[in-house]
Amino acid sequence: MLIKSAEFTISSARVEQCPKGDLPEFAFIGRSNVGKSSLINMLTGRDHLAKTSSTPGKTILINHFLINGDWYLVDLPGYGYAKRGQKQRDELQRMITGYILRREQMMNLFLLIDSRHEPQRIDMEFIEWLGENGIPFSIVFTKTDKLSNGKLTANIKHYLDELSKQWEELPPHFITSSETRLGKEELLGYIDDIIKM
Ligand code: GTP
Ligand code: MG
DSSP states (O other), X not given: OOOOOEEEEEEESSGGGSOOSOOOEEEEEEBTTSXXXXXXXXXXXXXXXXXXXXXXXXXXXXXXXXXXXXEEEEEOOOBOOTTSOHHHHHXXXXXXXXXXXHOTTEEEEXXXXXXXXXXXXXXXXXXHHHHHTTOOEEEEEEOGGGSOHHHHHHHHHHHHHHHHTTOSSOOOEEEOOTTTOXXXXXXXXXXXXXXXX
């Protein structure tokens, strides 16, 4: 799919403030610092569309970006950033779960996982919660440029094996790097297929 235009639309603190209408949208979620905003920039080919930062906790609102005038990419705040106060963490949690459960035009949630790490409990619990609530999602392994090919293959196999213990059928998964643009065509093709369905 060709990205002809990508523009910031609005930042919302609550799902009620998100854009009206019924354009389809695709959202990105995952632990703080996993690379959500960077992935949106990589997919759109706009380096500064979504704000990124090397310190966790950069994105604190629901950000809508209108693509080609007819669908949205949505950048969500990360979860699990320990240095936030409990109150702000609870607020972000409410914002995220409210969006995921109530935003009907959200066609697919991309759950980002850092390919360098062992499966983390917080992500496993989140995946379980998505399943319980029937949310359509897929897994996106990020930062793969930081690993050798051998280590990457082993880590992904290990991750999927762990998931298989809970899931009969695994969700689709993508292997990406915002540095090398690995996975760009696959992700955009997947989105395109869903839009055309
Ligand atoms: P929050 O908004 O804080 O939840 O973080 P985020 O998930 O949006 O992460 P962000 O895109 O801001 O990236 C965090 C850091 O990881 C930045 O320093 C990025 O440059 C770096 N990063 C993101 N993706 C990649 C990648 O594919 N490869 C490498 N090497 N670094 C990456
Ligand atoms: Mg971000």
